[in-house]
Amino acid sequence: MYQRSVEFASFNEEAKKWNVKAKNVSSGEIEEYSARFLVVASGETSNPFIPELEGLNTFSGEFLHSTKFKYGKTYRDKNVLVVGSGNSGMEIALYLANHGARTSIAIRSPTHILSREMVYLGLTLMKYFSTGIVDKVMVMLSKLVYGDLSKHGIIRPAEGPFFMKVAYGKYPVFDVGTVKKIKSGEIQVLPALESIRGEEVVFENGKSHPFDAIFWAGPHH
Template sequence: MTTRQSARADVVPTSIVTTSVTGAVEAAFSEVGMVDMLPIQNDEEAVHKSLKKDKEHRQEGRLKKTPAKKRGRKKNSVRTLENSECIRAAMNQKMSELVIIAGAGPSGIATAACLNLLSIPNIVLEREDCYAPLWTKKSYDRLQLHLPKQSCELPNMPFPAAYPKYVPKREFIEYLDNYMNRFKVSPKYNRSIESATYDELTKTWLVKARNTITQEIEEYKTRFLVVATGETCDPFIPEIEGLHSFKGDVLHSTQYKSGAKYMNKSVLVVGCGNSGMEIALDLSNFGATTSIVVRNPIHILSKEIMQLGLFLFKYLPFNLMESIVVMLANFWFGDMSKNGITRPVEGPFTQKMKFGKFPVIDLGTAKKIKSGEIQVLPGITSIKEEEVTFLNGCSYHFDAIVFATGFQRSTNKWLKDDGDLLDEDGFSKQRFPNHWKGMNGLYCVGLARRGLYGSSIDAQNISNYIKSLL
């Protein structure tokens, strides 16, 4: 038998490995959505298993081994080793070009879609079992976008013309579903990221995520990491003396669906942002005796005044535009100080830029407050069973308390070496317009307190920037 024939016999198992690994890599990266992408550890295991299987086949005689000259076999063994190393090198290179996106909310979905359009492979890791969980599982029934739909579109796909100007929850979820299908965004669900560390030696991020179903730890190695966990992450309920003793229902706004079950009951809403105000309105509409805690001055605007302000901003100096908006709001709502609501010294848009505090877009709550249908109360001092005592010394009986007290971000618990990208609250620390760009391939989207419009801009900027580096 010739050396050439011997070489062919020895190459057979290598060809099997090449086909299995290279095929898996090509399949994983051929579709930009990365639906079937496996973690790094699984790919390495596949290589070892395939090599082990080939060895067993040899020992069992399943692969015919033709006698060969010693020199030829040695030469082919080198080729086999080189091929395996090339496969691993190619696979590692592909992995390093992968973009890991943490979070499958609108921000993460938009980023993945933009990357897909640029043929940049990516994986979206989502700790919940669905996309946009705040919208799909953790929001009340009457929720709708508070800004016109043109200001809330994700990149490269406008809302359908048939949708109303202010898109309701159901239609927004439908829009997200169609968006993901159109741009082939396929998140990996039930993946809770436990750590993300940067390796200076390899210049890559190592992301460890727990599969919350199997409890296995998966590892992902990437050159680029995008934090898209959103402004609304972990529900927050403040510590209040005696809260544990309350006999009625205690729930966060993410658990509230509608006021139907609270008809003829007394309900306290804690928190006067847009969610708190709208939940109070919903409870009152369903016949609940409703009270709301308002501790600090707030801006209340109508949808029309808000939209006018955004329009005037294009043509007038900022201070003049804001003065007009405040003047119109005072005229429209009047003095509400006797009802327990005062306005801040700083304007609504100034507060949004400085503190990320969005003005309340009124949907009818203000009218009910002025008529006395909804009672405004100061901060809570203590709770004892069903009695809640307030800063003004008054106590009232309640059947339920709904906390619309916002969220905390847990990003800093798992993100290491963030290079000063995020502050202690998990928001972008950098100044606009480069707030999305960190060091060492780390980026954030939707963490600049600029809403869906800001998330869309961030997603496009990050995707284009990564493309320029490849």
């Protein structure tokens, strides 16, 4: 939509279509559109963001955004923390562990973990069934394949993966082997960060651990 600003978008479950309200930037009028698919091409992950964190400026190691990650082998035998359980965070943690880093990942929020095959199946089912039904199938398959991950520090959200994508724009994590490393203990799951003191990172459970490097793989602006 040229010279249009999207003001509101919602998905109609019954019609299986997106309803979009857009403003004509020339006339100021509100226009309504309907489509089967809605593609967000505004760069939702284009601007790296590092939050304000108490003591961050005192960290004696290397602190980088995940967009700066290049080579896992650089961190062999080093204590490395990845902050964020999205797809980039999970993949970076896997690369680091595969290259001999002593890897930890801080997971703050409940997270859906699915295989790519599950997601493809879900997308196919969405053509014929409601989001609620598809989500039940996805959660069942996730439990069968991965088991109970809560004992490893990963909590499954109360809401389904496809509902969360539609409602909040939150993607499920596509597992590429990270879960296996977590279960084996090669990747340690830690809670949210609270503060930093020199090389020590303090977590919300009150425990602290030293790290040589931290990769922030949290949300983008």
